[in-house]
Amino acid sequence: MQSKNKPGMSKAEREHVTRIKEMPCGVCSSPGPSEAHELRQGEWFTSIPLCADCHRGPFNGIHGQGRIWSVYKLDEQAVLNETIRQLVAA
Ligand SMILES: [Zn+2]
Ligand SMILES: [Zn+2]
Numbered sequence: 001m002q003s004k005n006k007p008g009m010s011k012a013e014r015e016h017v018t019r020i021k022e023m024p025c026g027v028c029s030s031p032g033p034s035e036a037h038e039l040r041q042g043e044w045f046t047s048i049p050l051c052a053d054c055h056r057g058p059f060n061g062i063h064g065q066g067r068i069w070s071v072y073k074l075d076e077q078a079v080l081n082e083t084i085r086q087l088v089a090a
Contacts, residue, residue, distance in 0.1 A: 013044040023086065025051035026079035027072055037062060039076050048079045 009017075020036045026048045034049035035056075053060050053068070060068035062076065069075065 008042070009044065017044050017047060019087065020047050020049050020083070023049040023083065025049060025054050026083055027051075027054040027068060027074055030054075037076075039080060046080055048076065048083050050079075 017036045021034055022032050023034055024031050025034050027050060030051040030053075032049065034051055036044070036047040037050045037055050038044060039046045039048070050062065055061050056063050057068075058064040060066070062069060
């Protein structure tokens with residue numbers, strides 16, 4: 001799940017994911033480096049930056065119970081929107 005260079009990633013995808021991982025967590029704003037979470041497998045341009053807890057934490061993570069996502073009233077689409085807003089503004 002955490003492989004940095006999945007086979008088949010293009011140069012542009014790798015560069016994009018590098019930028020995503022430099023961003024703070026899109027849920028709790030914990031400073032980067034973050035992990036890149038794909039909204040859909042292999043679609044890297046819609047990946048979002050998440051800290052380890054908001055990503056994989058069994059209680060808080062999107063791959064777990066997603067509790068902190070509920071606290072912040074966020075879902076993947078909302079975090080993606082904010083991520084793109086920051087990338088465009090950069
Ligand atoms: Zn977080
Ligand atoms: Zn993920």
